[in-house]
Amino acid sequence: MKLTVVIPTYNEAENVPKLIPALRRALEGIDYELLFVDDDSPDGTWRIVEEEQRKDARVRLLRRVGRRGLGSAIVEGIRAARGEFVVVMDADFQHPPELVPLLLREAERGAEVVVASRYRQGGGVRGWSLARRVISWGASLLAYLLLGEARKTSDPVSGFFLVKRGLNMEGVEGRGYKVLLEILAANPGAKVAEVPYVFSPRAAGRSKLGARDIADYALQVIWLSRPLRFALVGASGVLVNLGSMALLLSLGLPVDLASLTAIELSIAWNFSLHELWTFGSGFSRGVLRRYLGYHASVLAGALTQYLVMRLLYTLLSLNPLLGQLIGVFAGFLLNYALSRSLVWR
Ligand SMILES: Nc1nc2c(ncn2[C@@H]2O[C@H](COP(=O)(O)OP(=O)(O)OP(=O)(O)O)[C@@H](O)[C@H]2O)c(=O)[nH]1
Ligand SMILES: [Mg+2]
Structure with missing residues (x-):
């Protein structure tokens, strides 16, 4: 199998029914699977995925009960992936499905990590408050200053990226929610490429990003910084x-x-x-x-x-x-x- 798309979800019942057809359209002609990692969402997101799975064998569900955490969900998804390449993306349409084949193209040209970047020419963010911009900018700066591996990409805190299966995942646990940083730190020799994209406002549902995640992130960077x-x-x-x-x-x-x-x-x-x-x-x-x-x-x-x-x-x-x-x-x-x-x- 060529590609696994890992999609962590928590209360995304409004987005998932639209995301699956959008990904199907974007990935036509590619041998792929869509792997949803759901932490037993109270709104029943997992039930929607289960139904889709019955109709289409390319849809898979990993339902985790009694556990929560974006980082660990992503890592579990990557470990369970069957594709030669693994794309990680959000379920709320902030990460455009049309970009997935472009990430794959860069990987087929030899990159082992492909980052969808908001900070590359042609990329950007839409609809962010000043506070949110400052937080994101501060997070990138912290990574830049403390982690040499983060300097290989213009957007080291991106949640939208591709990794080639077979990269070193030892020590990658998803402690913080920025798994890309952990993967880059665990693979200092990896060849990294980028594709610019515009991060748009959430299509539906509510954000799960909180102050706790920001604190976790700071701890994660400290932990990773030699x-x-x-x-x-x-x-x-x-x-x-x-x-x-x-x-x-x-x-x-x-x-x-x-x-x-x-x-x-x-x-x-x-x-x-x-x-x-x-x-x-x-x-x-x-x-x-x-x-x-x-x-x-x-x-x-x-x-x-x-x-x-x-x-x-x-x-x-x-x-x-x-x-x-x-x-x-x-x-x-x-x-x-x-x-x-x-x-x-
Ligand atoms: N499995 C799992 N998925 C999660 C968890 N927290 C968030 N997610 C999913 O991870 C993705 C990113 O979370 P968001 O809440 O959109 O975070 P964000 O994009 O930084 O914040 P917004 O811009 O407000 O959307 C979404 O698809 C969420 O459903 C979690 O604890 N477990
Ligand atoms: Mg989001």
């Missing part, structure tokens, strides 16, 4: 450092010994978390070499921190605490760059 994971681990290391030093001092250890032991403990702590979480190499081969290399990068980072503070203090008479803070930042950047390029590569 520099931020690195920084969070570093911050936890400061606590380990100070905590163990206090403990050792209370046990009567001399100051120098307590300090050095605490430093080494925090380095070991950070290193372990970087292995398991930030870089995910999980103590695989070469762990000893990486452990030593990490010491070198930490040392270089600490030295940078001190030099930056000292320079700012001597040359500009900057408040030493402020200098130290800027130094921490500079040291962090160097530490991250060295760790990434030399230790975990």
Whole structure:
């Protein structure tokens, strides 16, 4: 089968009866299936899909009972897809059905991910309030700043996209509702293409996007961003450092010994978390070499921190605490760059 169209639905009973014929028209001549992933919609959307399924074997229903979430619905749909290519789209006509064959065409030319983009020449949004524009723009900016993979597309938060089956889906869980970002992060080498489109107002029914989704999104980006994971681990290391030093001092250890032991403990702590979480190499081969290399990068980072503070203090008479803070930042950047390029590569 050439194509699976995954359509997550929640209370879309008004839209689905129109969407199916529209997709049928758009996909004439293509071997496809329409896979609806419905979270047991109270308005009976799943019942409508079930009826259609009886008449047309190309319509499939995945009804999830007792679970909700746009992201996880999309991921489950992609995993259950039988097509060589999988398009994900909304049910409310904000994503024009006529665009699906254009996404497919780009994929057949060799792209592994094809993004329907609102921010490409020829694309746009209709009928959005200023607030909604600002939120969407802020979401894209956040992704751009924090995730290198997001920079491969002009619309990294698009909910309308195609993926080739066989892409790496490991770790793609649909935690936030922007599954495209997770897929891009899990496939840094993927070839990405774009097709512009105009996002129109919802045809019928009500929006399910809320403040909770926006917060989830921010968490998702943080989770996916390696520099931020690195920084969070570093911050936890400061606590380990100070905590163990206090403990050792209370046990009567001399100051120098307590300090050095605490430093080494925090380095070991950070290193372990970087292995398991930030870089995910999980103590695989070469762990000893990486452990030593990490010491070198930490040392270089600490030295940078001190030099930056000292320079700012001597040359500009900057408040030493402020200098130290800027130094921490500079040291962090160097530490991250060295760790990434030399230790975990
Ligand atoms: N299965 C499932 N689908 C969902 C869920 N939440 C939203 N959807 C569907 O996902 C698609 C996008 O949701 P929308 O509410 O349209 O979100 P949006 O497009 O960002 O917001 P609007 O512009 O107001 O429409 C629609 O087809 C919804 O029916 C959910 O929890 N589970
Ligand atoms: Mg919508």
